Amino acid sequence: MVGKKSGRALLREEGLARTDNHLDLTIWPQVNMINQKNYYTEYLKRDEQYLALRTQDEERKESMKRDAINEDKARSGIDVNGNVVDDDAMLRVVEAHGSKIIVIHPGSQNLRVGVANDALPKTVPMVIARQARQNESEENGGEPEPKRLKTDDGEWEEPERMFGEEFSEQFQDMSFNLKQHMRANKRRLLPNSKELVVNYNRRTTPETISEHNDPHRIDWTELPPDPRKAPPYICGHAALRIAEQSRPRYKLYWPIRAGCLNEKDYSRKNAVWEDFFTIIEEAIKTQLGIKTRKDFKQYSCVFVIPDLYERTYVTTILDTLMRDFEFKRVCFMQESLAATFGAGWSAACIVDIGAQKTSICCVDEGLCQEESRINMKYGGADVTELFMKMMLYDHFPYQEINLRRRYDWLLAEELKQKFCTANEAEISVQLYEFHLRASGQDTRKYTFKTYDEVMLAPMGFFRPTIFNNVNKLDGRRKLIDRSYDIYDNSPNDPTSTAQTTVLEFAEKNLPPPINGSQPNDASNGLSAPSAVTEKPAIDSTPRPLNITRLTDTHEPTPRSSAANSPQPEGTPQPGRASPGPGAGDALGGLSGTSADAAAQKTAQAEHRDRILPLMPLDVAILESARQGHRGDDRKARDFYGGILLVGGGAKFPYFTSMLEERLRGLLPGYPKEILIGEVPRELDPMLVVWKGGSVFGRLSSSGNDSWVHQREYNFLGSKLLAQKCMWNW
Template sequence: MVGKKSGKALLREEGLERTDNNLDLTTWPQVNMINQKNYYTEFLKRDDQFLAYRSQNEEARSRMVREARDKDRALAQSSRNEEDGVPELVEDTGADETAAAIGSKEAYASKLIILHVGSQNLRIGLGTDALPKTVPMVIARKWKENESEEYGGEPKPKRLKIDGEIPAEPDKWFGEDFASQYATMSSELRVRMRNNKRRVLPNSKELVVNYNRKILPETISEHNDPHRIDWTELPRNPKDAPDFLTGQAALRLPEQSNPRYKLFWPIRNGWFNEKDYSSKNQLYHDISRIFEEAFKSQLGIRKLKDLANYNCVFIIPDLYERTYVTTMLDILIRDLGLGKVCLQQESLAATFGAGYSISCIVDIGAQKTSVCCVDEGLCLEESRINIKFGGADVTETFMKMMLYDHFPYEDINLRRRYDFLLAEELKLKVCTMLEQDITVQTYDFHLRVSGQDTRKYNFKTYDETMLAPMGFFKPSIFDQSGKLEPRRKVIQRSVDLYDGSPNDPMSTAQVAVIEYAAGKPTTENGTLSEAQINPQVNSTPSRQQPFNLLSRLNDLEATPRSSVAGSPAPEGTPNPDRDTPAAGDVDKPSIFFDPVIEKIKIAEERDKTLPIMPLDIAIMTSISQGARGDERKMRDFFGGIMLIGGGSKTVGLNLFLEERLRELKPGFQKEILIGPPPRDLDPQVLVWKGGSVFGKLSSSGNDSWISQKEYDVLGSRLLVNKCMFAW
């Protein structure tokens, strides 16, 4: 009888015994478990782990290697000359190094493009240019009708109709509100002039109206007009006409061209033009086309692939919108293919151009006005203001006042291209802010229309020349209709990636402007008190506020306490206590507070208000927020106010603004000083000049350049590390 076998024997016989032959079951590397009690990582905790910083260090190293190689090559060449017996002249090595440095700077500046985009004009030029080229920021595209034929041919400024017809008397064309405001401003000016011992004739208005009523134009044949206009010629065959035209050629297109062209202005009031565009892709494409044609016509860059060798300084508004910045950056790098792009704020660029270290920059553009305090190379975030009126509003108001006083060219329409250019010319020629110039004066102008003989008009003016730019201080005289109508219909606001809350920067001063425009009460100076300004507004969402225990305790006290009731049921679950309230109960406010929804509501409410404030009060608001109670700094800002932009070229505007500010701040009579840009620089090009100065600084010490490689990898996320301002 065979004995019973053990378990080990059975496993050995059946081949089931586990044996260890020191062979791994797989060749895949095995990773041990992480000890959670002692866990540590250095991921993204060192600068060299960021692509932006790593690329910059790599460029610096490659530049050092290249310079060392060039130096060794020069030494080797000199030693070879000594061996060959070639006499070496003793020269000043310092002078050679200086000349080489100057040559390298000139070569760098020749590949530097500076772009300053406005609502009406584009300033563009190279770093080697003393002044920029000015290109109208407009594109003309084939369309079924031109801009003056739209809306049933309604003219601008709009004439009111009574019983379906425009009244025969021009003083009834613009409504009773405009007439009363115009009469009030005229009487206030007369009182002001009498107080200043100025001579005021009682019948000045009648003299102007009677003269303008009976004047008739003088016809001049085209061959006798020495300043006739060269209109843009189109091919005889409409099929051969170009699809689009940009710049000055677009403005000089005949109104009755075949085929018809319509003008599109991609930027209006400092925002993307959502009124004339129904597609944001078309809007972006038009901006890219305008830039491309400007590179070809103004800079001589014929091929887009050559732009990879160029760097670009792009100037953005002080109080920007994130969508605007990221869109422009995408156009410059991805659509046009520029090698590197650097972003610079307008007010900071203006201080670079003027050479100021501390200043309050007042930039009056065509359709927007910005105010910002700059201190030691930094735009003070809480002082930034962007109000939506400018020189174009003065032009329209000036023509309304002239038509009210029987302007002889009654058919003027600012929607027509030649009439728009004529009105701009008359404003620059006639308007003034000096009281001694307010007398009855006679002027003339020439009306030039394609295919017609030139007509010469004479006309007289009185106080219209001063009351129109006076709208900067009484903006209610401006026509603000339509500026907010298409807002957020094509391009939505930028939102936070994680919680969806609006993240466009906002300043305390801009909040005060919006509250003023909404009709909130103000202080004696017109500015809002600190209690009226929303304390929860951060100028930039990414900026961290300093910790304050007291404010933190206050926030906790303001936070609703947890309810004694149980947690709410899931959505969709019927709740008898909630769905069937008892008789006599009223709706009670919810105790739950969602900060994201609250931010969205606040942003939507702000979008419903057009930011408008008188210019003098806006400057006071900006300086008060920039100084933050520091009297010494406030005196510095008041002494460094600088007027720039095309709208600031009105004669005597700086003196008039000085007087208004001294009336608002009697304690700063000696400190308040408003000056033009230094060195007789044109105020329209000062911002561009500052961008040129900044762009020509040593690239090794400037880490704000965004390259194509970095942008392709990180996109707009790169702006957090590249912008010199809080993004």
């Protein structure tokens, strides 16, 4: 009989014994148990533990300490610098609130800059003149602007055919519609008014006035006799008064074009940014008396940006203001929100008509309604050119006018501001005069007659296809690429439903671009007058839109990164390659992986960049308001009854009345609710946005957490904007 074996022997013989091979049971890291003594922590539960809030609190304490010291010195008869002052100057010792805050609002034509406690800003043309072999009027063979047609013999066409058949048809159609409207309003019309204007302008000749007899002669910018000692650049008003035949030659550059950076007239990205910041720096030094950059450290800066901004534009400005200008702190503010601050309104539909762009946005309780933002590429400069084309069509006596020449451009702006109107009662044959002043020439006095051109030119806002829309998209994305998300490598510049509707309208009513890059000119059917003058039915309730082809797709959670790390600029990356021909047809068909989604969004962004956003002003206002109220009747009445017209592009008499009439015709359900308000306190509409920025900058630090400080920026960079901006960055 075999003896009984022990359990240990059985485990060893059967192979069931437990052995330790020193391997972990799992590859997942093991988390130790929580130490109960430290369970109740206060991590990130107090304001002092947030860098932004801690910096804000430290700044408030420092400001209170500084004010207390200044007040003590004022009582003892000593100023801030330690000098003894008399009793009359003691009240001025304490630093004025807002005197250390600079407010900057750049535009396509003018730059507004000033200290926050100033009543009005300084206005400086957003232009810089640099030495060149030719000036802007001598390039391209000296072709005049606006462009004019020539005969087969090389001579200029007759004025009636100077700008092509399309322009002639649209001009005559607008004139006919205006006559019909005036007859309906019982206005008296002379049957031969047009002939009287043409016949007078055809035979009039200028009168020459010697320069010493001209009391309003212009002081031109003086240059050194030795061309080698001439300055490399000249900014602002002085740049516009440089003689055309100066030695050396100077060429004008406008770094902002149609509300965004001018990539058409530059060959290098750094040159655009250099001119942009040089104009701002020179304006601060000459207009505000801050002589050196070392003094910038004592100042804060409020910078006003467009509603539909580009992220690269904002981040580059922030980096330069912080690292190069070394401002103490910087904050950004959107134009429409700044307009409500300047006007003192809590809810409004802001219509900002500038020189080369028109933006519309609804603002409610201190926030821009994101889906209501619209940016269109026309403005007051287009009205100036259109007015000159209409006058040349009617045999304007100064046929040699060329808007590329500086003095001719200034003359055209002056004529538009003096004579254009939106009042039908003023439409009759009128006799006017103007003086042409050019460097090195005697003054010439012209007399001319006008009829309906003075009103038809501002009416171009309601028929934007009559504007010269050729080459407005030239150079787009040539130098500065769009911004891309670091996680899924897709474009992340903001857009809106209202802007998408504008693009769809333009794509539907305008012909397709030539070779998929530029819009067609008038000779290719750009005008489409019947499509633009048609008034679509717009109601007060939201309606479904077919915008899936152009609207970005938003997902609840971000996808995994398509790349491990950002690549150098210019390196081909997934999702950034050009979609190629036919990409516009495939915008809605891409789905699946993260790379496909990024490629889809990139194709959508490139398709948007190829469409020139144009829509009649009245239709665009109602579309923006509709996207702003989204069916809320209270908000609808606030926006329709709170339309505020700002900017200098539409400062024509009775223009608000004309706009109100057209809006009520488009929306008959709100006959009394549609109102266009006046800017309060008799403030110039051009300065309302800057004024709002100054009001915002003077808010107490405890109530304004939008400031980006130097120490924060050194730690976190532009990522701070996600917490500092008053909108969804």
